[in-house]
Amino acid sequence: MLNRFMQSRLRGLMVLALILIIIPAFLSNPFHYELATQIAIIGATVVGLNLLVGFAGQISLGHAGFFGLGAYFTGIATGTYGWPSVPALLVGAIVVGIIAWVVGRPILRLKGHYLSMATLAVGFIIAIILNNERAITGGPDGMPVPAFEVFGWELSSFGTYSLFGLEISGVQAWYMFASGVLLLAVWFALNLIESPIGRALRSVHGSEVAASVVGVDTAKYKSLVFVISAIYASLMGGLYAHFQGFITPAVASFEFSILFITMVVLGGMGSTFGVILGAVVLKLLPQVLADFQELETVMFGLILMLTMIFMPKGLLPTLTAAVSKRLRKKTGGKA
Amino acid sequence: MLAEFLQYLFTGITIGATYALIALGFTLIYNASHVINFAQGEFLMIGGMATVSLTAMGVPMAVAVVLAVILAGVLGIALQRLAIAPAKQADVVTLIIITIGASIFIRGIAQLVWGKQYHVMQNFSTSEPIQVFGAVLNSQSLWVLGVGAVMVVALVLFFTKTLIGKAILATSMNKDAARLVGIRTQMVLMLAFMVSALLGSVAGIVVAPITFTSYDIGIILGLKGFVAAAIGGLGSGVGAVVGGLALGIVEAMTAGYISSDYKDAVAFSMILLVLFFMPRGLFGAKIVERV
Amino acid sequence: MTALVEVKGLDKAFGGVHAVEGVSFAVEAGQVYSVIGPNGAGKTTLFNLITGLYIPTKGEILLNGESTAKLEPNQLAERGMCRTFQQMQICMNMTAIENVMLGRHLQLKSSLFTTLFRLPALRRGEEAAYKRAADLMEYVGCGEYVGAEASAMSYGALKRLEVARALAAEPKVILLDEPAAGLNATETAALEDLIRKIADQGITVMLVEHDMKLVMGISDRLLVLNYGRVLAEGTPAEIRQNPDVIAAYLGG
Numbered sequence: 001m002l003n004r005f006m007q008s009r010l011r012g013l014m015v016l017a018l019i020l021i022i023i024p025a026f027l028s029n030p031f032h033y034e035l036a037t038q039i040a041i042i043g044a045t046v047v048g049l050n051l052l053v054g055f056a057g058q059i060s061l062g063h064a065g066f067f068g069l070g071a072y073f074t075g076i077a078t079g080t081y082g083w084p085s086v087p088a089l090l091v092g093a094i095v096v097g098i099i100a101w102v103v104g105r106p107i108l109r110l111k112g113h114y115l116s117m118a119t120l121a122v123g124f125i126i127a128i129i130l131n132n133e134r135a136i137t138g139g140p141d142g143m144p145v146p147a148f149e150v151f152g153w154e155l156s157s158f159g160t161y162s163l164f165g166l167e168i169s170g171v172q173a174w175y176m177f178a179s180g181v182l183l184l185a186v187w188f189a190l191n192l193i194e195s196p197i198g199r200a201l202r203s204v205h206g207s208e209v210a211a212s213v214v215g216v217d218t219a220k221y222k223s224l225v226f227v228i229s230a231i232y233a234s235l236m237g238g239l240y241a242h243f244q245g246f247i248t249p250a251v252a253s254f255e256f257s258i259l260f261i262t263m264v265v266l267g268g269m270g271s272t273f274g275v276i277l278g279a280v281v282l283k284l285l286p287q288v289l290a291d292f293q294e295l296e297t298v299m300f301g302l303i304l305m306l307t308m309i310f311m312p313k314g315l316l317p318t319l320t321a322a323v324s325k326r327l328r329k330k331t332g333g334k335a
Numbered sequence: 336m337l338a339e340f341l342q343y344l345f346t347g348i349t350i351g352a353t354y355a356l357i358a359l360g361f362t363l364i365y366n367a368s369h370v371i372n373f374a375q376g377e378f379l380m381i382g383g384m385a386t387v388s389l390t391a392m393g394v395p396m397a398v399a400v401v402l403a404v405i406l407a408g409v410l411g412i413a414l415q416r417l418a419i420a421p422a423k424q425a426d427v428v429t430l431i432i433i434t435i436g437a438s439i440f441i442r443g444i445a446q447l448v449w450g451k452q453y454h455v456m457q458n459f460s461t462s463e464p465i466q467v468f469g470a471v472l473n474s475q476s477l478w479v480l481g482v483g484a485v486m487v488v489a490l491v492l493f494f495t496k497t498l499i500g501k502a503i504l505a506t507s508m509n510k511d512a513a514r515l516v517g518i519r520t521q522m523v524l525m526l527a528f529m530v531s532a533l534l535g536s537v538a539g540i541v542v543a544p545i546t547f548t549s550y551d552i553g554i555i556l557g558l559k560g561f562v563a564a565a566i567g568g569l570g571s572g573v574g575a576v577v578g579g580l581a582l583g584i585v586e587a588m589t590a591g592y593i594s595s596d597y598k599d600a601v602a603f604s605m606i607l608l609v610l611f612f613m614p615r616g617l618f619g620a621k622i623v624e625r626v
Numbered sequence: 627m628t629a630l631v632e633v634k635g636l637d638k639a640f641g642g643v644h645a646v647e648g649v650s651f652a653v654e655a656g657q658v659y660s661v662i663g664p665n666g667a668g669k670t671t672l673f674n675l676i677t678g679l680y681i682p683t684k685g686e687i688l689l690n691g692e693s694t695a696k697l698e699p700n701q702l703a704e705r706g707m708c709r710t711f712q713q714m715q716i717c718m719n720m721t722a723i724e725n726v727m728l729g730r731h732l733q734l735k736s737s738l739f740t741t742l743f744r745l746p747a748l749r750r751g752e753e754a755a756y757k758r759a760a761d762l763m764e765y766v767g768c769g770e771y772v773g774a775e776a777s778a779m780s781y782g783a784l785k786r787l788e789v790a791r792a793l794a795a796e797p798k799v800i801l802l803d804e805p806a807a808g809l810n811a812t813e814t815a816a817l818e819d820l821i822r823k824i825a826d827q828g829i830t831v832m833l834v835e836h837d838m839k840l841v842m843g844i845s846d847r848l849l850v851l852n853y854g855r856v857l858a859e860g861t862p863a864e865i866r867q868n869p870d871v872i873a874a875y876l877g878g
Binding site: 194 | 731
């Protein structure tokens with residue numbers, strides 16, 4: 001029992017790794033790789049957001065603010081000041097973590113819609129600053145970001161690299177890198193959830209009073225998970241900036257925040273693999289709907305609405321529930 | 336000095352009155368169903384756009400306004416019936432995403448029908464600006480304030496004098512008890528969405544000559560309304576009006592005296608500040624948690 | 627010897643209405659101490675005050691001689707106080723055993739680093755916590771649910787699960803708020819055995835309960851509340867003969 005309980009997490013991680021390895025077989029051009037890489041980076045972001053929203057039950061409608069801060073910190077540190085990438089990402093994450101802690105303390109006392117309002121406001125304020133401090137950020141026109149580099153070795157979408165004698169393109173190399181990052185992000189998230197800290201986080205969602213009477217300092221844990229999810233967003237924002245090579249304040253926008261939270265809710269709150277599916281669906285849907293041209297927005301809204309009405313628990317939890325129900329019927333007993 | 340100040344004040348009160356109407360719409364729906372309707376701004380957009388295009392087709396202004404308001408009302412009912420009611424067991428966040436989906440959908444349709452460009456609406460009456468102590472007052476501002484005041488008074492009367500209004504209030508206080516005394520709560524929810532849509536569309540129509548209108552104005556206006564409602568305290572009608580006016584005035588003063596680039600940042604800082612010190616807004620109800 | 631829990635002149639008003647008024651009493655370590663009284667007498671309010679969920683309007687509560695006025699519920703838990711709820715507070719987003727493991731929170735201190743990399747120390751702690759939680763579920767009598775989701779459990783089993791969670795925290799004093807509510811006769815008898823077992827371990831038990839037979843059978847002392855005030859205090863035998871109690875319960 002105990003072993004099965006502990007191992008189910010690693011099985012999921014292995015399935016994800018397998019999928020990430022198989023995916024290139026279906027990618028036929030650089031644009032596909034670009035999309036896949038973006039999905040991996042954004043997927044890792046929402047895995048972090050899900051810790052806050054899905055597990056600790058705290059709403060954030062401003063998470064793109066932290067993503068954008070991470071992106072701009074990296075862009076400015078590497079571009080304007082010539083820092084190497086890794087220190088830029090790490091220092092950026094620390095700075096964003098501190099900001100999240102400072103604003104998180106008072107904000108997280110709020111509940112429900114007031115919390116969503118406050119997080120929305122934080123996201124907006126960050127986006128407005130990025131838009132208006134033209135001297136530093138380039139304003140609405142955005143700014144270029146140098147390629148990711150470690151000790152002089154550059155990872156650029158336009159480069160070519162060799163891996164075990166095989167020649168691969170820059171976007172392919174980026175895809176592999178981003179896949180590794182996603183796996184790591186998922187592994188950390190799974191480790192966190194299945195731990196005393198993770199239980200404390202989930203208990204804040206399940207019953208805040210119950211948590212407090214067994215000794216959980218709920219305010220501390222809410223701040224902690226807020227900071228962790230902000231650090232996830234900051235790091236991924238930094239990578240996103242490197243990968244894209246150019247960023248605009250759109251990365252910190254309300255629309256982006258909504259996109260993130262929608263990925264979490266659509267994929268399945270509290271399901272680490274579900275939210276990745278959410279990221280996949282919401283990044284691919286516009287590509288598919290692009291064929292419908294001016295109907296794109298209408299269809300997107302409609303699909304979003306219908307999915308949430310008929311699958312309020314999200315895609316993956318609903319699908320797994322349906323599959324296990326079917327299996328139970330087949331075996332004729334309770335599995 | 337005075338002229339400048341008055342000028343900003345007029346601008347602030349005008350836009351603030353619009354925010355107040357949107358916030359009242361939020362409040363109404365929040366009270367009846369505890370849903371924050373992110374599609375609230377789309378009612379404004381529909382009101383403004385429908386009026387513009389109807390008058391362009393030669394329909395007299397008054398008729399166009401009535402038709403636009405009816406259209407928004409129908410939309411409000413449809414939103415409740417088709418999107419909110421089927422998802423009654425859903426989480427708070429899930430409901431938020433549903434209303435966001437609805438707003439994207441409505442925006443998409445508006446884009447199909449009216450295109451992406453800005454539309455201009457004529458002032459309701461003479462376009463001659465009015466001079467007050469050196470400040471210039473757009474005649475349309477008077478319309479916004481007048482109509483806003485009429486709407487607020489009408490709402491107060493609706494809730495205190497009519498049976499339907501009282502039923503909505505009762506449902507917002509205790510749904511089960513309301514059902515026990517024979518109030519059809521589903522009907523009440525529908526009405527709340529409809530009235531909220533009416534309010535929104537009226538606000539959208541009166542403000543359209545000042546701000547112009549396009550398929551995507553609903554996003555930011557809706558958000559400002561949400562900010563105003565939260566400042567005032569969700570669920571409080573007085574709070575919505577005070578919050579709306581306060582937000583409008585602060586925005587206009589910031590734009591005038593500090594920087595127009597940062598006027599939205601000030602609005603959002605204001606909401607943070609209010610919530611830091613008053614976690615349920617200025618007029619929000621205190622809730623004692625039962626365990 | 628100082629009392630484990632001491633309440634002095636406690637007052638709690640909700641907008642002018644006094645739910646608890648001028649209540650004083652002391653609970654010695656090792657006792658089973660029950661609070662009884664009609665509905666609305668202020669019993670749950672009293673428990674909420676003692677466990678730090680409500681802030682008193684007036685008066686003082688001492689835990690082991692220390693004033694609890696500035697302490698949050700989680701800090702009271704650190705000092706050995708734990709409770710269950712009349713309106714059960716179970717985390718339905720977790721499995722049954724995770725709810726009990728949550729009770730081990732204070733015993734399981736692990737750093738973020740250890741957690742993120744799932745180092746062996748964490749795994750050992752988790753395995754021990756799992757075993758302890760499983761034993762406790764067995765102990766309170768819901769052992770068959772070790773592998774179940776909390777949402778799949780029956781009402782009676784959930785009530786026991788709450789007790790197991792509280793015990794997991796290794797409390798000095800445990801407050802049970804109407805543990806027998808909604809239980810049938812057999813379940814109530816089993817609960818009585820359980821409370822005795824807990825008391826025999828040396829854990830002080832405070833109990834809010836309506837079931838007179840249960841309360842009179844297991845309590846060392848009783849506090850009778852009526853309209854927020856103390857009507858009587860004493861041993862079961864004293865309470866049984868107290869004319870005020872008889873009047874309140876029988877005459878009204």
